[in-house]
Amino acid sequence: MILVKSSSGIRGTLGGKVGKGFSPIEIIKFSAGYVSWMKKKYKNKNKYLIVLGRDGRTTSSIFQQFLVITFQSLGVNVIDIGLSTTPTVGIAIINEKADGGVMLTASHNPKNWNGLKMFNSQGEFLSEKDFKKLFYIIEKEYFRFASFDQLGNYFYRKNYIHKHIEIILSLPLVDKEIIKKSRFKIVVDGINSTGGIAVPILLEKYFGAKVIKMHCIPHGDFIHNPEPIEKNLKSICKKVSEVKADLGISVDPDVDRVVFICENGDFFGEEYTLVSISDYILDNKIGSVVSTFSSSQALKDLSINKGVTFYSTSVGEIHVVKKMKEVKAVIGGEGNGGIIYPDLRYGRDALVGIALFLTYIAKLSKIPLTKLKKRYSNYFMSKKKIRLSPNQKIGKILENIKKIYQGEKMNLKDGIKIHFLNKEWIHIRKSNTENIIRIYIESPSRKRMNFLEKKILYEVKKNYD
Template sequence: MTLIKSISGIRGTIGGKAGENLTPLDTVKFTCAYGSWLKKNFPDCKPLVVLGRDTRVSGKMIKNLVSASLQALAIDVLNLDLSTTPTVEMAVILEKAQGGIIITASHNPAHWNALKMLNSDGEFISEKVGKEILDIAEQEESFSFATIEALGGQTFIKNGYIARHIDEILQLSLVDEAAIKKARLKIVVDAVNSTGGLAVPELLERLGVEVVKMYCELNGLFPHNPEPLREHLSEICQKVPDLKADMGIVVDPDVDRLVFVCENGELFGEEYTLVAVADYVLSKRSGSVVSSLSSSRALRDIASRWNVPCYYAAVGEVNVVKFMKETDAVIGGEGNGGIIYPDLHYGRDALVGIALFLTHLAYSRKSVSALRKQYPPYFMAKKKIKYTSQVDLSAVFEALSEKYQRWKPDATDGLKIDFTDEWVHLRKSNTESIIRVYAEAISDKRADVLSEQFLEEIRNFILHQQC
């Protein structure tokens, strides 16, 4: 069982001992730390926090603990209950709230849950703020709670904000509702029985799409591993061609990651979600593109095609958003299927990604598989290796950097080595005791060989440390 306290939020498994898992005591402690930080930074008003959750079995319990803790600190709560991460982010913006908390462990299995914390811009808190909140949590004896006269209130809005979120998407100039309706699409949706089963069909139906629902029950019983990776999506890959559908759409439990399935049952590729959407946006507007260091070179190639710069930030939504603002990017995101479209808001949003992609598809008059073939063919291998607390990761990365110094490794986030026709990125996970190894090449076999080569090199350096 695990409790991970990081700058991006509090994530853990349900049950077990306090301090080791996401228990009620830990939930209250870290919520109060966030609320105390909020009151300190907004001393002239009674703060408002937007609260939403995915469908995990533990979600309602955690939501009640969070809401009560905030109210006890004299903070008002706007409770959206079942919602999506991007919808909560939009609600913070539209309500001019001082913050937000999304109760979701994203792609983690059902026995996990988490508190994702937002600032007043509806964006994930910065590293600096995250550290402040963790520091406050260690001084829990300083928490100051409200008297009965000053307790915060709670307002419930069920489902309404998903409709408002969709309204904002359909008003975007690059979303062509009429063109999508004219295309008369049939789409299968796998929402892993979470809130995507509420939001994605509603969006598609408003766009005139015939929707085939697959795992769209709001019961939190994930029918397969909720991370939208190839090895977990065999069922929808079979169902799309069997039903003669135009495509399939897969989202993770909190609807910030987006994966497409072609009409022939082949995956479009999670890395190519951002590539295709960026291609469409850049065909209409000129501006820079930003993604994370672990994203495909195909994005750089598309940016080059449109004669605009492509920048790579450290992995993590908050880092990508920061770089997008600094470079005035018109589109950005991450290679895990995360789309950030600043005309709407600075957050990964599968719903706006769907609307932009379907507009692109409708304009192209191509099948999804034909659209995929127009993009550069790269192949990626994603692997990982566990390590113990005795391992000096900085020494491992320094040794590798020295060995490959002729390639001028990038140490912005772990270590990325760009070779002539391929690259490898090694980085410590923010949520697990593992080193992630990403490799991309011009063939599946070569990407696999490259990733295995570096896994072996890491093992050798770790063994050398232990000798």
């Protein structure tokens, strides 16, 4: 059993002993701790308000009841928006002037996982400092439950995905009419979660697109690994080509990451989601761009070509958001398909990513995605992961790798990033959301990328405890 606590919230596998996996006990403890943190953060209020949403996992509807009961028992009012997306919860917090919110999801993790993503009153994830305070409260069990006459109230709000979309459509750089005129034919893989609701609504109702749905019933029985990367999306790649669609769209279960499929069935690449949308934004607004150490060099190349400053941060939405605010970036995100557009909200949002992307290709006279991708630097990237046993520590592995590459330029802010000549690099780090080591390798040459991949995998595995 696995339970991971990080700046992304908590998530874990289901079952097992208390404290070793994601169980009802953990849900109650963490939600109670979250309320205590919130009351301490936003003092001197008579009543507090939390927004609650959930993804389509089979366990989310069950676990939601524990959250509602806990929040009400702590004297907090709850607005339940039901089946939702993570960014929709962020939007609802702002719209309802709530003190915070919780999304019941394990994001891209498999269906035997679940978790909690927690927000502040700005509809953003908690900072590292706030998470440390939260974890301390949970450890000490500083919970104060309400008396019978001070229990919180429960409210249900429907159609929040529609409200979220309508706010997106009000953005100046989203052009609903030009998208409608393009009459797109799009295949959508909703991974049997809330993307199967939200993405077709956006495309059919608001953009007039013809949608071919795949896995769009939100029953939570994921038909394939839910992380939206190429090896998991073979069926949609094949379908796009078969039905002669203009493109394909796939999202993760809580709809904060989006990837595109080219008209010929080729994978556009999750890294190029942010690259292409940044290209569109920078055509219309001047400002800096922020992404992570693990993101493709193609984004930095684009920034240089546009004459703007590019910044890198540690992996994780909170790190990207912090830097974006600091440098007043006009666009940012992660190379996993996560788009952060501050004109909407400081948080990853697949729906705004889709709206901006479709506007861009419509303005380019419905340019084929295979042709669009040729506008950008062509790099070859490998993304590998190695599972750690519970007693394995990544520190020793990283120290050994540091010794092996001590003559190379390194960045040690988030694991180890090793820079080579000719824009080649390797990034090794512990995952924020799973008990794994993530290894990223990029090179302008496929042959060199393959060589570096074999070399680093051998060296990492050799140094296991």
